[in-house]
Amino acid sequence: MHSTFEIKGMTCSACSARLERVIGNLEGVSKATVNLAAESLAADYDPEQVSSADIISSVETAGFEAVEKIEGTELTLPVSGMACSACSARLERVLNGTDGVISAQISLASETATLNFNPAEISLREIRQIISDAGFESGQIQSAHNAKENFEKRKAENAAKLAEMKNRLIAALVFTVPLLTITMGHMAGMPLPEAIEPHSSPLGFALIQLALTAPVLWFGRNFYQQGFPNLLRGAPNMDSLIAVGTSAAVIYSLWNTLEIGLDIDAQMRAMDLYYESAATIIALISLGKFQETRARSRTSAAIEKLMDLTPAQAILLQDGEQIPTPVEEIGPGDIILIRPGDRVAADGRVSEGHSDIDESMLTGESMPVTKNAGDDVAGGTVNVGGGALKVQVTNVGENTVLSRIIRLVQEAQGSKAPISSLADTVSFYFVPTVMAIGIAAALGWFFFSEEPFTFALRIFISVMVIACPCAMGLATPTAIMVGTGRGAQLGVLVKSGEALETAGKIKTMVFDKTGTLTYGRPEVAETFTVEGENSEELLRLAGSAEKQSEHPLAKAVVQAAEKLDSQLPETTSFQAVSGLGISTETAGHAMLLGNRKFLEQSFTGGLDDIAANEAALRFAAAGQSPLYIAKDGKLAGILAIADRIKDETPQTINKLHKLGVQTVMLTGDNEKVAHAIADKAGIDKVIAQVMPDRKAEVVNQEKEAGRRVAMVGDGINDAPALASADLGIAMGTGIDVAIESGDVVLMKGDLGGVLTALSLSRATVRNIKQNLFWAFAFNVLGIPVAAGLLHVFGGPTLSPMFAAAAMSLSSVTVVSNALRLKFFKPED
Secondary structure, three states: OEEEEEEEOOOOHHHHHHHHHHHHOOOOEEEEEEEOOOOEEEEEEOOOOOOHHHHHHHHHHOOOEEEEOOOOEEEEEEEEOOOOHHHHHHHHHHHHOOOOEEEEEEEOOOOEEEEEEOOOOOOHHHHHHHHHHOOOEEOOOOEEOOHHHHHHHHHHHHHHHHHHHHHHHHHHHHHHHHHHHHHHHHHHOOOOOHHHOOOOOHHHHHHHHHHHHHHHHHHOHHHHHHHHHHHHOOOOOHHHHHHHHHHHHHHHHHHHHHHHHOOOOHHHHHOOOOHHHHHHHHHHHHHHHHHHHHHHOOOOHHHHHHHOOOOOEEEEEEOOEEEEEEHHHOOOOOEEEEOOOOEOOOEEEEEEEOEEEEOHHHHOOOOOEEEOOOOEEOOOOEEOOOOOEEEEEEEOHHHOHHHHHHHHHHHHHOOOOHHHHHHHHHHHHHHHHHHHHHHHHHHHHHHHOOOOHHHHHHHHHHHHHHOOHHHHHHHHHHHHHHHHHHHHHOOEEEOOHHHHHHHOOOOEEEEEHHHHHEOOOOEEEEEEEOOOOOHHHHHHHHHHHHOOOOOHHHHHHHHHHHOOOOOOOOEEEEEEEOOOEEEEEEOOEEEEEEOHHHHHHOOOEOOOOHHHHHHHHHHHHOOOEEEEEEEOOEEEEEEEEEOOEOOOHHHHHHHHHHOOOEEEEEOOOOHHHHHHHHHHHOOOEEEOOOOHHHHHHHHHHHHHOOOOEEEEEOOOOOHHHHHHOOEEEEOOOOOOHHHHHOOEEEOOOOOHHHHHHHHHHHHHHHHHHHHHHHHHHHHHHHHHHHOOHHHHOOOOOOOHHHHHHHHHHHHHHHHHHHHHHHHOOOOO
8 A cells, every 4th residue: 555644843864764764664564755855755555564543653753743645535515504413414424325425524513514525426516416405505615635725735834834934033133143243243343332341241241142142042942842852762863963062052151151150260251152153053054944945845836837727617508508616516527618718627528619729738838739529628728719619527626637747746756766865875874973973073172182172162063063964865856856847847747756867867769650750640641643543533532432441541541532622422332351451332433442462362454554563662662551542443543651750750869869879669560661761760770560569578678788778659559668668758649548657758749758858857867966966065075174174284173153054055055956957948
């Protein structure tokens, strides 16, 4: 079983790494993944051995809060008209006995109905009707717990958290600035009032610092409230480092203040206070955490934009009336009206009308798509044409394409990339190691040098506060969150961090031909007629004859004939010969249409025509399939039918070659036709006459050669091959099956999406490496300097205040760098 939990209380990667190990070690849990940036835990577990409640309990024991994310549509409706518990009990039984209602709880005291239902089986409007039929009335939705509202709730919580952090930060700075002015100003010659002047009134000087520091410590109390408990349970985190470092400074300063009050070396003790260091550290780190949290809140901007696409209301067509209806109350089978400029409220099929739909939010394709009766439309798209559409709803709520995309992106944002394993391992041991380094450095300077105790204390504090496990923990997930979100905006759905990283390592790309390199729509490319025949008349006869056939090539002939804008003649008899062709009686002529073998078996005359044979050879060399046509026993002409390669295919293949990627084409065509198409596309290697069930075998053979292999297909009959490849890329026919097939889904049929996926992967992995470099660099360089390494060789030491600034800067740098991916463009 797989469950996702929202986690609160994590402050750095040490927290996430520890929690991941705690949950991962539970009996029955096969996999646990904690995402610090998304504040979530994804767990795969055996429900017979461990329950979600056990997992939540373990999370709480580890010092955090957990709430399980529940799938489905949940909401609360006010219900009026209930007089007693019998009313509420009856309504509860009625609702719980209704198909599509998963659960219903009625509260008489609050006069509400809390519902969990499947919108694919029953709509909210129908539930309201059931309540009305039972003799009660329902009000407007009070609250809901679907994906959008969960997101909005989380957004509101983040906004409240940011507001609180901002208020605490401002309050801390209000006291820290005058504290720094008093402690540092007199060193620069700035006069102080005699009551707080260190030489004339050392006790006043100490007490004013204590008075200004105490509020700062109060406003930064969360560092102590979380840091010390974690330390006591043997799982220190970043807050523990701050709490220990600043507490050491404050306790030492309090002792000196006491000695000043007792007039023990008062003036000397007055110059040996560290109140301002503690307060400044709290203020600077609070500033850094505020900036970091504000930046992290922008990593899900793509999700927010997607969620804003569904309109609040739809126009329901019922009994000839147009009824404005909340979108939550629309159900499958309803007919809704989409006027020019309206957003489509739910997935559906056009039952009447003609207009252009902007699908850029799904596919990244800027050009509108023309929709006619019978065409599918997706919720969230926009009617940008001049016509109105009547749409029969097929999917609503969590089952819509948009909801599935949002869910995929959210799952991807919560996943990890293999590159993050090093940072996770380091983070787990990081804080205890830093504490050990800080203690060892302080003791070393105190016992093995001539430096005073205050120097050793400053070294200890500096090491504590410069260490930054947050930066390491945020390096990978923030980049993945922004990268996958940006991919969704560009019509490229990347399902996991692992897929995102793998895409950048691909060395061989295997393409299915039909629908991937080509349009997947056979067309009549050329027409050859023997002497005395009219090409248009022959095409009309062929179109009428093939209209009875279901073969893909037949559809190409019919479409070409119908473009002639003249009525097709009548076909009175039709017979199909499997694997060969068809025989018909059309407009009084005996017609044969098929391959050469079919005509030979029927003793057709004229097959030795030199011009006809040359045309057939020319068609085959160009990758076109020849369709022979005989009329009244004699060859009349040949149609060249081709599945045209996509306009962008040669350019895409060329760019892949420049990236060092070898290209392979799989096709069921014969060798001659296959090589002709491959030559046009620029493909390196061709494997022809491959049946669908052998595609996975070919992919595995390529993998055995020791190269990372991607398979690009349509996501339907290519599913086994997509699963076998290191990276499966499902092409954009793909709103349904493709979404479930590949590791990467290209929401439009443009082959250029492959380049977007690869370049996005490389940009994201490059960003992750930059983040990890900065995270490790801050710590690898900062900790030794803070420990006094430079001072050993006569250099300076690092002030605890500068250490705090550097620590804050590292997290902000990592998150800000990840946010640059929001501006990624495919040509990058």
